[in-house]
Amino acid sequence: MRGAAAVTTGEFLERFLAGDRLALARAISAIEDEAAGYREFLREIYPRAGNAYFLGITGPPGAGKSTLVSGLAEKYAARGLTVGVVAVDPTSPFTGGALLGDRIRMQDLAGNEQVFIRSMATRGSLGGLAKATGEVALAMDAFGFDLVLIETVGVGQSELDVASSADTTIVVVVPESGDAVQAMKAGLMEIADVLVVNKADREGADLMAKELQVTLELKPGDGWRPPVVMSVATEGRGADEIVAAVTAHRDYLEESGELAARRRARVRRQLEELLTYEFRRRCAATPEYEGLLETLIAEVQAGRLTPYEASARLFENILREP
Amino acid sequence: MRGAAAVTTGEFLERFLAGDRLALARAISAIEDEAAGYREFLREIYPRAGNAYFLGITGPPGAGKSTLVSGLAEKYAARGLTVGVVAVDPTSPFTGGALLGDRIRMQDLAGNEQVFIRSMATRGSLGGLAKATGEVALAMDAFGFDLVLIETVGVGQSELDVASSADTTIVVVVPESGDAVQAMKAGLMEIADVLVVNKADREGADLMAKELQVTLELKPGDGWRPPVVMSVATEGRGADEIVAAVTAHRDYLEESGELAARRRARVRRQLEELLTYEFRRRCAATPEYEGLLETLIAEVQAGRLTPYEASARLFENILREP
Secondary structure, eight states, X not given: OHHXXXXXXXXXXXXXHTTOHHHHHHHHHHHHHTOTTXXXXXXXXXXXXXXXXXXXXXXXXXXXXXXXXXXXXXXHHHTTOOEEXXXXXXXXGGGTOXXXXXXXXXXXXXXXXXXXXXXXXXXXXXXXXXXXXXXXXXHHHXXXXXXXXXXXXXXXXXXXXXXXXXXXXEEEEOSSTTHHHHHHHXXXXXXXXXXXXXXXXXXXXXXXXXXXXXXHHTSSOSSOOOOEEEOBGGGTBTHHHHHHHHHHXXXXXXXXXXXXXXXXXXXXXXXXXHHHHHHHHHHHHOTTHHHHHHHHHXXXXXXXSOHHHHHHHHHHHHHSOO | OHHHHHTTSHHHHHHHHTTOHHHHHHHHHHHHHTOTTHHHHHHHHGGGOSOSEEEEEEESTTSOHHHHHHHHHHHHHHTTOOEEEEEOXXXXXXGTOOOHHHHHHHHHHHTOTTEEEEEOXXXXXXXXXXXXXXXXXXXXXXXXXXXXXXXXESOSHHHHHHHHTSSEEEEEEOSSTTHHHHHXXXXXXXXXXXXXXXXXXXXXXXXXXXXXXXXXXXXXXSSOOOOEEEOBGGGTBTHHHHHHHHHHXXXXXXXXXXXXXXXXXXXXXXXXXXXXXXXXXXXXXXXTHHHHXXXXXXXXXXXXXXXXXXXXXXXXXXXXXX
């Protein structure tokens, strides 16, 4: 817990604000561990945030998201931008589950001073991961990155929530049987601003792209039409087209005023998450909580109370002022 | 919302308790929609629950979970047991994202009077899906099913939580590059009571099974050793072995006293979920909540408050007694 103590000092904050990457890495660890002082640290850096553009990349496992993220990070870096990457995908090569070829690509990036990559631990309590991811993205924003890329696996509600809170959301699918249908069922189409058909050198890619285009044209609304971009991420094919689509979407958001609305929605989600989180934290910090919970579990198991009655009783007792 | 009104009547409850499957279907819709009267309904049926055995089936998308679930449901039905199936996987054939072959299998089951299948909608608020799934499983338990099968995709924290709250958890993987490593990264190994290598007619299956066995033997603890079972779910191969492994695990749980501990942990999780849920519900029901939230969002966006200060203020105001 060395990082824990360090983030509370003024000297540490100075190093962070001066652009020390080691300080950023420590700050992220402190956020993940909820180490002492991390909340105060976030309060301090918050006024520095708000300048980064948030780009979410999501899709089913095996769609090649991490390779795509690497390629995009390189592209943006080559254009002079600084890029922070936060990967929330438990199956991501960034977190270790990679084939050899993927790892080599990641290492290429590791030497790039304009790019900073961090993967998130996926073990955590309900909603804890989404909260931590938002805070890590905030830290990267305050650190001064022009662009923050957030990679999540597009399965699971909290993962979808993370993805859809970006300014622009890229959904990645591959031309395999049922992949597009599954993506639709998982709610991925609804959150897509840019659709990428990756591994487009495989059979069926053109047909899939056409089907997706038709589906997207059926969507209601007369605002943004998500374009379908073909890509072969392992060869870097399609990266320029994706960057162009993201730029077009950003222009649309700014001109239509929707960027402000999206960011407002993101703040709202953040406040509601923090509110729930604060409630859970206070429960755990209430001295009588654990004993009362144990008693109520026993009552429920003995059939004397339903869980609904028990949780109502728990709720009333915690809210009672001391 | 016809189902909504119906679940509040005594006549509806009678039909449910008499084993009317249409009443069960309506009750589940009421739970999913949080229709008027569903909480009272759950209170009424709660004392009838507690007899079903909960079997969780989880694993990466494409592992063949749904086919396996169908096969297991058929097996148990052939042994004279009644089976309720709840599928939480957004990529599940039960929810529509199926290949033709899968659909045919599902239809085979649809005619089986001992089996009842229900898939859950996956759009919902933070933690809402896990809560609803637990309640649907409870309804199936109270309805009188001997066995409740819960299928979830093993990616995402809340999905893992749902899977691990079963009495026995089956983790399904397929012999494809990186699948086992990915399953480990996603925390699937930690929750497995029975490991199934599905699509075991594919190359690499034996090697994968051996590697998994070695990994599992390295796990600490001297209690249950999760067996590795080979299966080809599409041909029904391995189903008997899986049933035998589940029975062995159940015997172990009962003899060691661990079944009671697991069910205690499940009640605990349920109470804590309901507690958080109750908090969110009361926030939404507080008349000043929406207005205050809007004001605070504006303050945060103007840079006059950090989200941490804003959420603390929101929290204090909601907790203030009227």
